[in-house]
Amino acid sequence: MLQVKDVQKSFGHFQAIIRANLDVRRGEIVAVIGPNGAGKSTLFKIISGHLKPDRGKILFRDRDITSLEPHQICRQGVSLSYQIVNVFSRLTVFENVQVSVLSRLGKAFDFFTPAKGLAIDETEKILDSVGLGNVGDRICGALSHGEQKVLEIAIALGSNPELLILDEPTAGMAQEETSATIKLLERLNHEGLTILFCEHDIELVFSFANRIMVMQQGVSIIQGPPHQVRENREVREAYLGGA
Amino acid sequence: MVEAKGYFKIRTVALLSILLVVLAVAPSFLPRFFTYLLALALLTGLLSTSLNLALGFGGMYQFHHAVFYGIGAYGVSLMLMKTSLPPVTGFILGPILSAILALIMGIICIRLSKLYFGMLQLSLGSLVWVVIFRWYSFTGGDDGLHGVPIPSLIATVTGSYYFTLIVTVCCMAILYMIVNSPYGRILQAIRDNPERSASIGVRVRAHQLVALVIAGFFAGIAGILFVSVEGSAFPDLLSWTLSLELIIMCLFGGWFTFFGPMLGSAIMVGLRTLVGGYTEYWTLVLAIILMLLIYFLPEGVLGYFQGLGANPKNTSAEDR
Numbered sequence: 001m002l003q004v005k006d007v008q009k010s011f012g013h014f015q016a017i018i019r020a021n022l023d024v025r026r027g028e029i030v031a032v033i034g035p036n037g038a039g040k041s042t043l044f045k046i047i048s049g050h051l052k053p054d055r056g057k058i059l060f061r062d063r064d065i066t067s068l069e070p071h072q073i074c075r076q077g078v079s080l081s082y083q084i085v086n087v088f089s090r091l092t093v094f095e096n097v098q099v100s101v102l103s104r105l106g107k108a109f110d111f112f113t114p115a116k117g118l119a120i121d122e123t124e125k126i127l128d129s130v131g132l133g134n135v136g137d138r139i140c141g142a143l144s145h146g147e148q149k150v151l152e153i154a155i156a157l158g159s160n161p162e163l164l165i166l167d168e169p170t171a172g173m174a175q176e177e178t179s180a181t182i183k184l185l186e187r188l189n190h191e192g193l194t195i196l197f198c199e200h201d202i203e204l205v206f207s208f209a210n211r212i213m214v215m216q217q218g219v220s221i222i223q224g225p226p227h228q229v230r231e232n233r234e235v236r237e238a239y240l241g242g243a
Numbered sequence: 244m245v246e247a248k249g250y251f252k253i254r255t256v257a258l259l260s261i262l263l264v265v266l267a268v269a270p271s272f273l274p275r276f277f278t279y280l281l282a283l284a285l286l287t288g289l290l291s292t293s294l295n296l297a298l299g300f301g302g303m304y305q306f307h308h309a310v311f312y313g314i315g316a317y318g319v320s321l322m323l324m325k326t327s328l329p330p331v332t333g334f335i336l337g338p339i340l341s342a343i344l345a346l347i348m349g350i351i352c353i354r355l356s357k358l359y360f361g362m363l364q365l366s367l368g369s370l371v372w373v374v375i376f377r378w379y380s381f382t383g384g385d386d387g388l389h390g391v392p393i394p395s396l397i398a399t400v401t402g403s404y405y406f407t408l409i410v411t412v413c414c415m416a417i418l419y420m421i422v423n424s425p426y427g428r429i430l431q432a433i434r435d436n437p438e439r440s441a442s443i444g445v446r447v448r449a450h451q452l453v454a455l456v457i458a459g460f461f462a463g464i465a466g467i468l469f470v471s472v473e474g475s476a477f478p479d480l481l482s483w484t485l486s487l488e489l490i491i492m493c494l495f496g497g498w499f500t501f502f503g504p505m506l507g508s509a510i511m512v513g514l515r516t517l518v519g520g521y522t523e524y525w526t527l528v529l530a531i532i533l534m535l536l537i538y539f540l541p542e543g544v545l546g547y548f549q550g551l552g553a554n555p556k557n558t559s560a561e562d563r
Contacts, residue, residue, distance in 0.1 A: 049441075050441075050442070069441070070438075070441040071441050071442075071444045071445055074441075074444035075444050079442065079443070086436060087435075088432045088435040088440075089435050090431065090499065091428075091431060091432060091435065095428060095432075098428070099428055099429050099432040102425045103440075103443050103445050104444060107425035108425065108426065108429050108445055108450065109453070110424055110425040110426055111420070111427075112420050112421075114423055115423055115425045115427065115428040116423070155439070156442075159443050
């Protein structure tokens with residue numbers, strides 16, 4: 001479904017990604033792990049079109065999306081949920097998801113239909129599915145950090161993606177919120193959504209992902225099932241501390 | 244919750260209806276000067292509301308909005324004074340010229356954001372001002388254009404007042420619809436977070452550019468209304484100080500509210516007239532107002548009162 005081929009990215013003299021390769025198949029849950037500064041977030045921004053690679057290709061459903069803009073990539077079926085909470089701060093929870101749905105429905109340049117009557121059922125369905133149905137009329141700034149992270153996912157779901165990219169979806173969450181979010185993501189995966197994510201909680205990654213890609217100093221060093229990654233000598237030395 | 248929202252809307256509609264009735268009968272009991280002042284407040288309100296579409300709802304630092312107002316005013320004045328075309332042509336072409344200028348300036352500025360966008364727009368707007376200010380043979384230079392032959396129906400104080408009232412109400416209704424449409428809601432999403440908006444499939448720059456053109460068009464309409472009220476156009480209409488005043492009007496009334504800029508304009512036009520009767524240092528008073536505003540009413544007058552009446556946790560875009 002998604003192929004990242006020999007991607008490179010530099011910022012001035014700093015090489016954020018030296019060589020990254022990644023393969024995500026339909027219906028999978030794929031994790032990208034690596035220490036801070038390994039290039040995980042940069043890779044996600046390249047896939048979603050927010051950054052352009054210096055070299056390499058991104059293929060989504062066999063189509064080259066390397067040079068597409070973020071809104072075009074979203075319309076191809078790729079949606080990104082950010083590491084830092086990235087919501088529409090002055091809109092309500094309902095409106096946050098509604099704008100995503102309206103954009104997908106091609107209503108962005110509808111000037112005269114009242115927005116309050118549009119995409120109600122679909123927006124409420126998404127909010128109910130992520131457990132935010134009862135706080136839809138709140139300004140999202142009034143939500144807890146965990147709820148805002150879930151809202152992030154809800155906004156991404158509003159564009160009805162085939163591939164959901166999550167940059168540290170449980171960062172800063174309490175244990176209960178983390179469990180609930182993982183259950184939510186598992187359910188979404190069972191419903192057919194392909195998930196690509198990065199996460200620092202290694203136990204969570206190894207229990208949740210079907211396959212794992214490891215990045216080390218801007219290079220993807222291995223991709224495979226959890227047991228294969230865990231047994232890899234290079235990974236153990238570089239990332240798992242020889243454990 | 245639903246009942247509360249319904250009540251709020253009925254109350255708003257009732258207040259607006261009463262206000263409209265008062266405005267409709269105002270010339271019958273107000274002296275001519277105050278009727279003129281009311282017309283000026285209405286058209287300035289339309290002007291600041293058009294600015295707020297880009298500023299408050301679009302998050303774009305439109306630092307030189309007055310230039311579109313001035314072009315609308317000069318457009319209609321030149322058409323009426325230098326051509327024999329029907330007057331209605333001038334009244335239509337004025338706002339269209341403003342919209343075209345907004346499109347051109349928008350295309351140049353839109354790749355920048357925040358302060359850089361504002362500063363480039365200020366520079367381009369000042370260029371337009373210089374052209375108007377120096378081109379004596381065409382625009383009358385610093386003298387401006389006076390004695391514009393306004394159609395007789397709207398040439399009187401009462402006639403121009405009703406023309407201003409009708410056009411302003413229609414324009415405000417259209418702007419209200421735009422702000423509360425899917426387009427308007429997505430524009431507010433872009434204001435809050437352009438990067439996130441792009442990642443949900445929104446063409447951010449195209450959306451912003453359309454907002455700038457709409458804002459420019461309605462500023463042009465305010466410009467033609469000014470000519471119908473004053474019968475003249477002059478370079479001060481395009482000055483950056485007027486642009487600054489417009490921003491203060493939006494901040495004063497509440498730049499995240501729809502009716503805030505109209506309220507801010509009414510207060511500012513009234514204050515300027517009142518203060519102008521006692522001192523020539525209006526800008527000094529303006530500076531003091533700005534300082535007080537920043538310290539005590541960062542959400543503006545209407546924003547403050549809406550904040551008192553509503554639960555801050557659940558104020559939807561419609562309520563604003």
